[in-house]
Structures are given as structure tokens and as C-alpha cells.
Amino acid sequence: MIIAITAFALPKPITHGEARRIFLSTAPTYQDVPGLLRKHYILSEDGGTAGGVYLWNSRAEAQVLYTDAWRAFVREKYGTDPTVTYFDSPVMVDNVAQQVFTY
Template structure:
């Protein structure tokens, strides 16, 4: 499994409610994306930085998402260029399903 963390700086700070509205408008485009297991939207407490934490089945599936087209939509939606960082996630603890997941 792969975890991807994206982040960007808002041109000006936003409130939690403003961010929630923006995130809800963007969220439907991630439903049913091949290989995407879960996505979390995140906002810094001062409202200046936001992003996402994604859990993917594979790096290939993750890389298929973060195209120049995706970056353009992110710039349009959030007003800033996103950064994208990939991490291997060999083990995930899921306390909702009471499972420990491994990619082997």
C-alpha cells in the first residue's frame, strides 16, 4: 500500500467552515477511483495550509491520479500549487474494522 500526502498554502487563511465547503465540493470526484482506499482532507489549525492524506493499493494507481490535469484542478479549487509526497505503507492499523492490514 502507498500513502500520499498532498499539501498547499491557501493565498489567505480560511475558516474551518470555508474549508469544509470546499472539501465537500471536491470530494465526489474521488468516489470510485480505482485503487483509492481512503482519503482524508486536512486543514491546519491556523487555516493557512490544507491537503489530503490518501491510502492507495499501489503506487501505479496513485501516480495515475496526480497528473498535470489534477494539479490544474487543485490550483483552480484551492488557489495554490499542491505538493505530492509518496510513502510506503506496509502495515495499516484500522480500529474501525478492528484489522491490521498488510500489503503482502
């Protein structure tokens, strides 16, 4: 499993409510994306940084999303350029399912 973390500094801080409204407006974009298992939108406590934590089947599938067009979409929506950092996730603890998974 691959985890991709995206982040971008916002031109001005936003509130939790503003973030929720903005994130909900883009959420449909990420539904039914091949290989994407889950996306968590994230906002720093001070409201100055936003991004996402994405769980992917593979890095190859993740890289299909993070194109120049995606970067332009983020730039247009939030007024800043995103970073993308990839991590391998060989073990996951799921407290809801009360299981430990290996990949």
C-alpha cells in the same frame, strides 16, 4: 499499500466551515477512482495549509490521478500549487476493526 499526502499553502487562511464547504464540493471527484481506498481532506490548525491523505492500492494507481490536469484543478480551486509525497505503508493498525494489517 501506498499513502500519498498532498499539501498546499493557501493564499489566505480559511475556517473549518469554509474548508468543509469547499472539500464537500470536490469530494465527488474522488469517488470511484480506481485504486483509491480512502481520502481524508486535511486543514492545518491555523487554516493556512490544506491537502489530503490518500490510501492507494499501488503507487501506479496513485500516479494516474496526480497529473498536470489535477495540479491545474488544485491551482484553480485554491490558488496555489500542490505537493505530493508518497509513502509505503507496510503495517496498519485499525482500532475500529481491532486488527493489525500487513501489506
